[in-house]
Amino acid sequence: MKSRDRLRIAIQKSGRLADPARDLLARAGLSFRESRDRLFCYGESLPIDLLLVRDDDIPGLIAEGVCDLGVVGRNVLDEQAEERRARGQGDAFRELRTLGFGRCRLSLAVPQDWDWRGPDMLAGKRIATSYPQLLGRWLRARDIDAEPVVLSGSVEIAPRLGQADAVCDLVSTGATLVANQLREVEVIIESEAVLAGPAVDFIDERAELAALLLRRLDGVLRVQG
Ligand code: PRT
Numbered sequence: 001m002k003s004r005d006r007l008r009i010a011i012q013k014s015g016r017l018a019d020p021a022r023d024l025l026a027r028a029g030l031s032f033r034e035s036r037d038r039l040f041c042y043g044e045s046l047p048i049d050l051l052l053v054r055d056d057d058i059p060g061l062i063a064e065g066v067c068d069l070g071v072v073g074r075n076v077l078d079e080q081a082e083e084r085r086a087r088g089q090g091d092a093f094r095e096l097r098t099l100g101f102g103r104c105r106l107s108l109a110v111p112q113d114w115d116w117r118g119p120d121m122l123a124g125k126r127i128a129t130s131y132p133q134l135l136g137r138w139l140r141a142r143d144i145d146a147e148p149v150v151l152s153g154s155v156e157i158a159p160r161l162g163q164a165d166a167v168c169d170l171v172s173t174g175a176t177l178v179a180n181q182l183r184e185v186e187v188i189i190e191s192e193a194v195l196a197g198p199a200v201d202f203i204d205e206r207a208e209l210a211a212l213l214l215r216r217l218d219g220v221l222r223v224q225g
């Protein structure tokens with residue numbers, strides 16, 4: 001780990017987790033000077049800076065040591081952790097805290113006209129997903145041989161387009177599934193936004209800064225209930 005005397009936190013630039021992450025950090029007493037390009041925000045109240053990125057980049061930025069901490073969905077963090085394991089790489093990041101927003105679940109959904117009798121029905125079926133690792137792990141644990149169809153977006157429409165038989169996607173209210181005549185049948189993982197950090201402890205000034213930030217976050221999260 002390279003030595004640095006400021007802590008750098010990656011959060012989503014825009015999207016569902018962007019505002020709640022900023023609010024949480026503000027409530028923990030962090031303030032930032034906005035830069036014109038809005039990619040890097042210099043920390044004013046503490047030596048803790050922000051990097052505004054795509055959520056999918058956050059685990060990799062922590063693994064590379066470009067960032068020290070990140071606010072990201074457990075779905076993204078776990079998928080990339082599995083991906084590393086599949087490549088024979090060691091653990092590079094871990095979940096430090098759950099943050100209580102961005103709640104959703106990664107679920108399997110099938111066409112409403114299926115008479116669902118259990119996971120074995122998925123054998124030999126094509127399942128559209130953006131989470132092939134988490135889906136693959138769930139299928140392997142049940143010894144089900146199905147074919148993941150990896151799509152980066154518009155997963156729910158795949159059955160209607162004939163690209164897949166079922167889907168494995170994030171669900172919060174369930175409205176998107178219903179609009180696509182799909183029914184949620186199995187939950188693969190429960191997810192929410194988490195604070196992620198490196199697998200190893202900080203060794204320089206960042207250790208104390210991270211401990212201070214965690215103490216403050218714990219205070220905020222406790223009040224929030
Ligand atoms: O640009 P960038 O890559 O950073 O953003 P993104 O488009 O990949 O992510 P974004 O902002 O959509 O989501 C960020 C994170 O929010 C996700 O990784 C989850 O951890 C969390 N989250 C919480 C959700 C949802 N709820 C959610 N409902 N992410 C996506 N959805 C989508 C889902 O994919 C489906 O299309 O919303 C639709 C379903 O919603 P319901 O309410 O109809 O069930």
Ligand code: ZN
Pocket residue numbers: 054055056
């Ligand atoms: Zn993304």
